[in-house]
Amino acid sequence: MGNEPANELRVSLLVGLPLAAALVAVPTFVSDVFWLGLGITVLMWAALATAWNISGGLAGGLSLGHAAYFGVGAYTATLLFLRFGISPYFGLLAGAVLAGALGAAIGAITLRLRGPFFVLATLAFGIVVHIAAVNWRDLTRGAAGLLLPFGGGARNMLFAGVAPYWYLGLGLLALTLGVTLAIRRSPLGYYLVALREDEDAARALGVKVVRCKVAASAISAALTACAGAFYATYIQYIDPSSTTQFEISVQIALIAIVGGIGTTFGPALGALVVVPLGEILRASLGGGPALMLYGLMLIVIVLAAPNGVIGLLQRLLSMMRSGARRRATTRRSRGHA
Amino acid sequence: MLEVQGVTVDFDGLRAVDAASFRVDEGCIVGLIGPNGAGKTTLFNTVTGMIRPSAGTVRFAGRDLARLDPADRSRLGIARTFQIVKPFGGLSVRDNVLVGALTRGQAVAEARRTAEATLERLTMTHLADALAASLPLALRKRLEVARALATGPRLLLLDEIMGGLNPTEVNETLTLIRALNAEGLTFLIIEHNMHAIMQIAETVLVLNQGRLIAEGEPAAITRDPQVIAVYLGEPLEPA
Amino acid sequence: MQLALQILVNGLLLGGLYALLAVGLTLIFGVLRVVNFAHAEFMMLGMFGVYWVWHLTGLDPYLAVLVVTPLVLLFGIVCDRLIIQRTIGAPEVTVVFATLGLSIFLQNAALTLWTADIRSVTTAYSGMVLTPFGLRVSVPMLISFTVAMLAAAGLWLVLTRTLYGKAIQAVAQNREAAALMGIDVRRIYLWTFSVAVAAAGAMGGLIAPLFTVYPRVGISYIVTVFVIVVLGGLGSVPGAVLAALLIGLIEAAAGFLFGAAWAELSYFLIFLAVLIARPQGFFGRRGAEVFAGR
Ligand SMILES: Nc1ncnc2c1ncn2[C@@H]1O[C@H](COP(=O)(O)OP(=O)(O)O)[C@@H](O)[C@H]1O
Numbered sequence: 018m019g020n021e022p023a024n025e026l027r028v029s030l031l032v033g034l035p036l037a038a039a040l041v042a043v044p045t046f047v048s049d050v051f052w053l054g055l056g057i058t059v060l061m062w063a064a065l066a067t068a069w070n071i072s073g074g075l076a077g078g079l080s081l082g083h084a085a086y087f088g089v090g091a092y093t094a095t096l097l098f099l100r101f102g103i104s105p106y107f108g109l110l111a112g113a114v115l116a117g118a119l120g121a122a123i124g125a126i127t128l129r130l131r132g133p134f135f136v137l138a139t140l141a142f143g144i145v146v147h148i149a150a151v152n153w154r155d156l157t158r159g160a161a162g163l164l165l166p167f168g169g170g171a172r173n174m175l176f177a178g179v180a181p182y183w184y185l186g187l188g189l190l191a192l193t194l195g196v197t198l199a200i201r202r203s204p205l206g207y208y209l210v211a212l213r214e215d216e217d218a219a220r221a222l223g224v225k226v227v228r229c230k231v232a233a234s235a236i237s238a239a240l241t242a243c244a245g246a247f248y249a250t251y252i253q254y255i256d257p258s259s260t261t262q263f264e265i266s267v268q269i270a271l272i273a274i275v276g277g278i279g280t281t282f283g284p285a286l287g288a289l290v291v292v293p294l295g296e297i298l299r300a301s302l303g304g305g306p307a308l309m310l311y312g313l314m315l316i317v318i319v320l321a322a323p324n325g326v327i328g329l330l331q332r333l334l335s336m337m338r339s340g341a342r343r344r345a346t347t348r349r350s351r352g353h354a
Numbered sequence: 355m356l357e358v359q360g361v362t363v364d365f366d367g368l369r370a371v372d373a374a375s376f377r378v379d380e381g382c383i384v385g386l387i388g389p390n391g392a393g394k395t396t397l398f399n400t401v402t403g404m405i406r407p408s409a410g411t412v413r414f415a416g417r418d419l420a421r422l423d424p425a426d427r428s429r430l431g432i433a434r435t436f437q438i439v440k441p442f443g444g445l446s447v448r449d450n451v452l453v454g455a456l457t458r459g460q461a462v463a464e465a466r467r468t469a470e471a472t473l474e475r476l477t478m479t480h481l482a483d484a485l486a487a488s489l490p491l492a493l494r495k496r497l498e499v500a501r502a503l504a505t506g507p508r509l510l511l512l513d514e515i516m517g518g519l520n521p522t523e524v525n526e527t528l529t530l531i532r533a534l535n536a537e538g539l540t541f542l543i544i545e546h547n548m549h550a551i552m553q554i555a556e557t558v559l560v561l562n563q564g565r566l567i568a569e570g571e572p573a574a575i576t577r578d579p580q581v582i583a584v585y586l587g588e589p590l591e592p593a
Numbered sequence: 594m595q596l597a598l599q600i601l602v603n604g605l606l607l608g609g610l611y612a613l614l615a616v617g618l619t620l621i622f623g624v625l626r627v628v629n630f631a632h633a634e635f636m637m638l639g640m641f642g643v644y645w646v647w648h649l650t651g652l653d654p655y656l657a658v659l660v661v662t663p664l665v666l667l668f669g670i671v672c673d674r675l676i677i678q679r680t681i682g683a684p685e686v687t688v689v690f691a692t693l694g695l696s697i698f699l700q701n702a703a704l705t706l707w708t709a710d711i712r713s714v715t716t717a718y719s720g721m722v723l724t725p726f727g728l729r730v731s732v733p734m735l736i737s738f739t740v741a742m743l744a745a746a747g748l749w750l751v752l753t754r755t756l757y758g759k760a761i762q763a764v765a766q767n768r769e770a771a772a773l774m775g776i777d778v779r780r781i782y783l784w785t786f787s788v789a790v791a792a793a794g795a796m797g798g799l800i801a802p803l804f805t806v807y808p809r810v811g812i813s814y815i816v817t818v819f820v821i822v823v824l825g826g827l828g829s830v831p832g833a834v835l836a837a838l839l840i841g842l843i844e845a846a847a848g849f850l851f852g853a854a855w856a857e858l859s860y861f862l863i864f865l866a867v868l869i870a871r872p873q874g875f876f877g878r879r880g881a882e883v884f885a886g887r
């Protein structure tokens with residue numbers, strides 16, 4: 018897995034800046050609501066997978082409960098607005114703080130769990146939150162869901178058009194990627210990877226396990242909640258099945274894995290592959306076959322390419338490079354002859 | 355500097371260390387020898403806090419360590435290597451060492467310089483970019499030492515780092531230990547290579563079935579009949 | 594009093610059914626170190642299998658179980674060959690997510706093939722009830738319970754009394770040492786996995802006359818069964834049976850006292866508490882929860 022944050026920063030500046038400029042310009046060229054909407058969905062899942070990757074990839078805790086944080090973000094922003102008229106911009110922050118606290122707590126209590134035990138604990142946590150969302154009807158209106166008023170205005174993050182959400186989504190993705198890059202370049206990033214690779218060795222070198230794991234879990238949860246608030250204001254309707262459901266947790270993890278966990282840009286790349294593919298499959302084959310192929314893709318990726326698409330790309334790139342080098346040397350030796 | 359008092363470790367039913375008491379004075383090099391399964395590594399684990407003893411105390415620089423976790427102890431200045439090496443396989447050799455330097459509180463750039471300097475000292479500079487997982491065992495052991503050194507320790511615990519080295523490499527290692535010791539680093543060294551340990555240690559502790567059965571200068575230890583019986587098999591010629 | 598007894602009976606009957614599912618899941622974990630997220634999908638296949646055999650031929654559903662279980666076993670062998678064998682020794686993400694992928698695949702394959710329609714198997718004795726001591730005991734429930742407990746006991750006997758069972762236990766305890774002793778580890782894995790999923794298929798067949806059949810039916814079971822196997826200690830067969838009975842009781846009692854949602858919530862909270870406080874469960878070997886760290 019890529020482990021050279023310094024190099025990564027250079028690449029992200031070289032590739033990222035022009036790319037970012039192009040992305041910013043997208044709404045001026047793409048006005049079709051379907052395509053722009055698809056783009057926004059990709060951005061959101063890219064942000065979610067990137068946020069998941071901070072605890073799932075860097076720290077190595079494969080969580081199947083992230084929908085809980087997504088839901089906390091979505092419901093906090095929505096409820097604060099509906100009940101108290103608080104702008105979702107602040108609601109987003111509140112949701113992030115709440116989810117961050119929850120993430121810290123989960124990080125602390127799952128600290129000693131490894132492998133499947135960690136996965137099952139996060140899964141159970143996600144389900145507890147889901148059951149609460151479905152049944153705490155006084156607060157969430159249960160399965161009936163909550164509707165945000167249309168045209169709440171820019172001050173309330175509720176735009177009439179689609180384009181503003183493109184920019185918000187872009188900002189969200191930039192935030193998650195920025196945080197990831199910052200972590201990877203800081204001591205915390207090195208500590209997390211060290212803990213993932215060998216916890217005993219890391220502790221013996223002075224790495225504080227509790228502090229690091231709790232921080233990773235809290236940051237990941239807070240960012241996930243931001244995406245939840247974004248989702249709520251974009252779709253302007255939330256219910257448990259679209260926010261806290263187990264399938265959401267699976268999808269977040271799946272995208273990160275398909276892209277390549279532990280790398281900075283892999284998870285976002287995963288969204289670019291998985292989300293449009295899912296849409297195309299659903300449109301052409303229907304929901305069942307589309308999900309069948311999802312399942313198949315997950316199996317094939319983890320069995321054949323556990324480093325994901327970005328791992329494949331890296332392998333391809335190094336093959337091309339060594340191929341070019343070989344050609345260059347043969348040319349030179351021929352020149353000598 | 356290090357005081358171990360009546361330390362006992364039980365693994366469901368098995369007494370791995372039995373009321374061991376000894377001390378390591380500042381600036382010394384102390385050897386710890388004994389047959390396989392004697393409890394040497396377990397003793398290291400209690401000193402570094404990986405295992406809690408069922409009885410006894412460990413003090414370092416006058417402080418009782420009982421309530422400190424391994425990370426705290428490392429930050430106090432106790433570093434160790436693992437007999438069963440534990441490299442961060444997916445990280446480069448440089449980043450492995452970097453982690454050790456970071457926990458001293460250095461910023462990343464500074465820690466990177468510390469890592470480079472440490473690798474230089476262990477003649478591993480050319481390997482800095484290699485993945486730790488790709489190193490052969492002998493180099494992984496050296497990486498263990500590099501990582502531990504990067505934490506800036508006052509006491510270094512070495513667990514069988516010379517196994518499998520050729521005589522030249524053993525001599526290089528001994529030279530390095532002497533140099534570090536001259537700079538003020540204290541050592542507690544587990545080693546099966548008798549000639550090596552007898553050359554370098556000022557005091558040798560002998561552990562057998564969890565008990566300390568002898569303690570003294572290398573020359574005296576090699577003549578101790580009990581030590582010969584349980585471990586050496588025959589008297590060792592002075593090296 | 595009568596009511597308490599009734600709840601007790603209902604809970605035990607339900608728990609007995611869970612037991613057959615849980616025993617397989619815990620065996621797969623104990624021996625292969627794989628958490629089989631697709632376990633309840635094999636149960637779903639068993640349910641559909643029995644439904645179709647009954648629907649198309651009119652065969653009694655309990656006889657249909659005898660036809661369907663070997664088919665699920667066969668399918669388990671295929672899955673083991675294609676997927677499970679390849680996860681052994683692979684990174685954790687592979688071990689966890691390969692079976693999750695299989696679960697998504699099977700669920701949606703069923704959805705594609707058989708639609709989301711809710712189906713049920715009815716027989717002449719479907720509504721039949723025994724009333725010993727004034728308690729109401731559904732006859733098909735009693736039959737299913739009895740067969741499930743016999744099957745679980747059979748598995749247990751094989752595991753503890755036969756040479757093959759001894760080999761399985763050896764592999765569960767130490768893969769490398771077992772291999773050195775000349776045990777064919779891959780074959781043990783193959784049989785453990787396929788027999789365990791066949792048990793899940795049989796369980797599905799047994800509950801087909803009791804509950805409705807639909808593609809996503811597994812979801813509501815798999816999580817319950819995870820709770821059970823963790824409570825019982827991942828890898829412990831008697832633990833799984835006891836925990837299954839316990840969870841059946843809790844579900845029946847809490848469901849009656851507080852409603853279904855609270856019942857579910859309560860045992861997930863118990864589950865979390867157990868995972869955190871005693872991850873080895875009540876019967877598991879200590880240390881299993883950190884096996885990945887060795
Ligand atoms: N974590 C553990 N759990 C159970 N037994 C252990 C553990 N660690 C070591 N032992 C046992 O304790 C005894 C001492 O082991 P160890 O300290 O590794 O010996 P040495 O390093 O002297 O060869 C051995 O019998 C070993 O099997």
Ligand SMILES: [Mg+2]
Nearest residue numbers: 394395396437
């Ligand atoms: Mg040892």
